[in-house]
Amino acid sequence: MSSTYGIIAVLVVAVGTMLVGTYGLRISRTTSDFFVASRTVSPWWNASAIGGEYLSAASFVGIAGLIFAHGPDMLWFPVGYTAGYLVLLALVAAPLRRSGAYTLPDFAEARFASPAVRAVASVFALGIGWLYLLPQLQGAGLTLHTVTGAPDWVGALVVAVVVTTNVISGGMRSITFVQAFQYWLKLTAIAVPVVFLVMAWHAHGARDLTGPEFPEFPKQTTVTFDSDTAFRVERATPYNGSGRVDGQRVDGGAEMPVGDHTVAAGTRLTFPQGAAVPHVRSIPSNTNDMWALPMRGGEQFPLYAVYSLIIATFLGTMGLPHVIVRFYTNPNGRAARRTTLIVLGLLGVFYLMPPIYGALGRLYTPELLMTGDTDAVVLVLPSRMIDGLGGQLLGALVAGGAFAAFLSTSSGLMVSLAGVLSRDVLRLRGVRGFRVSTVLAVLVPLGMTWLVGRVPVADMVGLAFAVAASSLCPLLVLGIWSTRITTTGAVAGMLAGGLPALVAGLVTISAGSRGEWFHVFLARPAAWTVPLGFVVMYVVSLLTPRKVPPGVNHVMVRLHAPENLGLRSQDRL
């Protein structure tokens, strides 16, 4: 793909973000109408802002990539990301707002009045934030690599620098109107190309994906391998190329027999039109009709994997602090419910797009199945399907939108991470503490991008959700709905659920155990760690009844009594 327009689009987004950060978009009015205006950040604005902050790299490029590789099971990702809001609203949003807590450590302190619970909650909030920030940076690296061919770390560094500068200079803190604009930018960037892509697909004869054949190269295609790659060939295929195949130097044409093969980094292979596409080892080789069926994603226990994914995404949303705070901007409960309804609609509309990219990818960019760069499918498709300037402009639009996604999600996360760091870890308050914390908050995930291998970004975000669902979700749900939870129980439950999930996640992203029978239990831990967290928290609480925090009934009244009953000012502790 031509890089010029893509680079321009990424630059425009980055510079635009900086400018908005510097000059700020503030509401500036005279008294006559200010109050009415600022009190009612309308549910539409608020919902758009939530969408803008929430739609991350995983949503923009990750989901399409996973569907492209693994099929319809992965539709649970968008379903779960969206449904998480319903769970959040039903179980947590209103009591949390009444508690006055702005971060999860704040909630832990308000509910349990215990430094220990607060400390553990802070550690998990930090860990989850970093796990979530990491794929944003990786996604940026991937985008810039796809658009310009620059090494992966360049994109990560660009996003890190832009976001850090913005947060430190005080801009783009989490301004509702900026984030709301981001949602519509992202929707435009992903939806407009879809219209043209579907038209192009129709013009090319509307080929379907239900046949029993493997994905085929739509035309003669040259595949370049950036790293050592192992793949499986299902139909013997001729090729032409230079580099090392199966440890042998290759220069010229040959036939690749059925079976497993490896190629060295830097190898270039050219395949003829109509040849079946070999699949990289981490992706199951499926014919198109098998791909379109559920439970064919290549996991050992597909049903377990699906349920685990559902649990993690449904319950993990509430563990993301930058999301919860958005609900506080609603003036009342009714507006909060309306906001959630609109959020569900906005996210639903957005998530209609990635599956289309995933499916079209199997027809037009199947070579990504061979290199394993499945996350790039959204970025590559437009210029591949539409020739000439139109395709390049659409590609630039997608690249710019993807960059906007990384920037907006990262800044919201960075602000909340820096808050936790400065208050609970470094204990440096004020402006200086916040700046030091911001730098620290970005250095850790930036360092991690060098250490971890290439894990699909949506999988990585799935892990962050799994840890959140196993540690902070039990704390919130049981803390809000049970008076019997003790400080010991809260700490034990968070550790019992969160640590295994965290360790499983780290093992998966650093080493990987693909092929082992237990892989799925590490890659999708939520189905066993979430119940573990809940059970341990409740049982340990029952065993230590003397550690029930004092004044729990007062706290419960404050969490659950409606604001306008007049109960709140008297319940001083």
Added chain:
Amino acid sequence: MTAMWTAGAILLAGLAVVITLWRTSRARNDFLTHEQRITFETLHTAWSAAPPLRAGLVPEAAKKSAKHLRTLLGTPALALTDETEVVAWEGDGDHHAAEAMGLAADVFDTGRTRAFDITCSATDCPVHTAVLAPLTVEGRVVGVLAAYSREASAGLVRATNEVARWASGQLELAELDRSRTRLVEAEVRALRAQISPHFIYNSLSAIASYVRTDPERARTLLLDFADFTRYSFRRAGDFTTLSEELKSIDQYLALERARFGERLKVTLQIAPEVLPVTVPFLCLQPLVENAVRHGMEGKVGPGHISILAADAGEEAHITIEDDGIGMDPDALRRTLAGQVGATAGIGLGNIDERLRRCYGDDYGLVVETAQGLGTKISVRVPKYQAGVHA
């Protein structure tokens, strides 16, 4: 097998080193002379008893301090009472707790230390005699310290007397803490009632001037006036939300604009994200009133006032700025230092004090001003603070 032996030997050697180091560090105590050690131990015990005493004669805290006081006196049992009941019993023979108040009645009456003999049927009961000393705060007996032992001695009576006097000192400090808190609360109450008579007079005459020409506006202004006074006089709660406080400011400004007309220019930039933040009750409205007074005083042309509230991570930053006559920095410094008689600004000292009490010394008012150059007051408020609820 040899590996195990080696590991065991290393482990033992390590243990030996640790024990030697520990012994050496303990041996430092030997550098103290006998008298120094006694002084050290006595003061250390007394120091340990002080913090719970500062909480007053309440059961939880009294139990903790009684433990240290008993160590100080070296008696088998010790009790603390307030004016109505025994709040702590430390040591053996607690079946005597019930009679303690009967003995104490005499001490409450006379305010002097007394010794009593106690008869007990239990053979192993160490309590045969009690020395009761009064705990006095500002000359009034508020409780009794009772030391129980096997036999009375002049030494015990004197020691008990001295310990009781020391404890009384701590209780007086506790009383001082309480009265400081009460003082600040009283100031807030005063501040609530401190709607200036001029303001009421000016508002009502401004409203009166609209009654004929613009009855609808007069009605709105009257409602603003009613809401504003209701908010300022409200009784419950030390905290409110920024949104409520700004609403009151809005009403206040509406009334002031009715008076000053086009001369009063107000700019507000409020980030909607910070509206639900909890702030101390009436911590901003007096600052705005101050800005209006300083901004419009001695001026013919228009005065500008700007109010900004911005989201700053875990804090909310609020600034109130005017371009008026400014304040004398020295007078202001005296006001903020709490000196009486200094009159720069309405309630600035009180607001500063309350902010520091709630959020710590990092969160006082920051005032930038000079005479003739306007005033800018900045307030930082943490979005969440334990124990602070609207």
